[in-house]
Amino acid sequence: MKKTFLLMALTLLATASTTQNLLAEGNPSAIIHTSMGDIQIELFAEEAPISVKNFINYAESGAYDGTIFHRVISHFMIQGGGFTPDMVKKPTGEPIRNEANNGLSNARGTIAMARTNDPHSATTQFFINTQDNIALNYTGEENSRTWGYAVFGKVTSGMDVVDAIRFVETTTVPPYSDVPVEPVIIESVEIIDG
Numbered sequence: 001m002k003k004t005f006l007l008m009a010l011t012l013l014a015t016a017s018t019t020q021n022l023l024a025e026g027n028p029s030a031i032i033h034t035s036m037g038d039i040q041i042e043l044f045a046e047e048a049p050i051s052v053k054n055f056i057n058y059a060e061s062g063a064y065d066g067t068i069f070h071r072v073i074s075h076f077m078i079q080g081g082g083f084t085p086d087m088v089k090k091p092t093g094e095p096i097r098n099e100a101n102n103g104l105s106n107a108r109g110t111i112a113m114a115r116t117n118d119p120h121s122a123t124t125q126f127f128i129n130t131q132d133n134i135a136l137n138y139t140g141e142e143n144s145r146t147w148g149y150a151v152f153g154k155v156t157s158g159m160d161v162v163d164a165i166r167f168v169e170t171t172t173v174p175p176y177s178d179v180p181v182e183p184v185i186i187e188s189v190e191i192i193d194g
Contacts, residue, residue: 028052029156029192030059034069035185036165039128039158041111044151047102051113051122051152054096058124059189063090069184070176071127074166078184079114079127085183087173092123100138100148107132109155109162119147128155130166 027046032039043052058064058081067090069080083089098119106112106129113122119141127149129136138148155162169181 028056030055030153031190031192032064032158033187033190034161034165035183035187037158037161039161040156041153042156043153044102044104047104048099048150048152050096051099051150054113054122055126055152055189056191057093059191062188063092063124064186064189067124067186069165069180069186071178072166072168072170072180072184073130073178075131076133077127077129078162078165079125080184080186082114082123082125085185087176087179090124095121095123098122098147099150099152101141102138102150104151105132105134106136106149106151107154109159110151111153111155112136112149112151115149117144119144122150128162130162 028043030041030043032041043055045052064081066084067081068083068085069078070083070087071079082092095115095118096113098113098115100119104110108129108131111126111128114125114127115122136149138146140146165180165184168184170178171181173179
């Protein structure tokens with residue numbers, strides 16, 4: 001009886017340990033709480049460690065709270081994370097290295113880092129691809145265009161919310177175009193451990 005109990009206890013411990021290891025190896029997730037609904041994303045920590053850490057740091061610091069999707073192009077992408085509803089740019093930390101050469105494609109439903117013409121200029125802003133945008137993939141390091149845009153996650157739930165956002169009415173708020181007439185607010189970004 002004692003032997004059977006010991007064997008069961010050891011089996012339970014081994015199972016618990018294996019489960020913990022699997023959880024530790026799992027990708028973190030995030031929920032982007034917006035004024036139009038929630039978007040859940042899986043973050044690719046192994047393929048894009050710099051971008052994922054950057055996104056998590058901004059999320060946990062509250063930097064995304066009260067920002068908007070300020071650039072919405074229905075058959076391209078929705079971009080947010082850098083402006084307040086009155087189109088004031090929020091302060092950011094140092095830019096990060098571009099990880100677009102990680103083998104991930106800018107497919108519909110993926111999330112990638114937004115940047116300027118400088119390939120290594122991404123800070124807070126990100127975009128969600130509303131269609132396959134293979135032209136945004138890394139093809140080399142010759143220039144800004146060939147460097148591409150670093151995919152660091154994908155939508156796992158709430159693509160209906162992304163699709164609702166992509167079709168909102170937009171206008172121009174000089175010098176910015178494709179700005180939603182009615183602000184689509186990112187209320188917060190909640191990080192969930194993998």
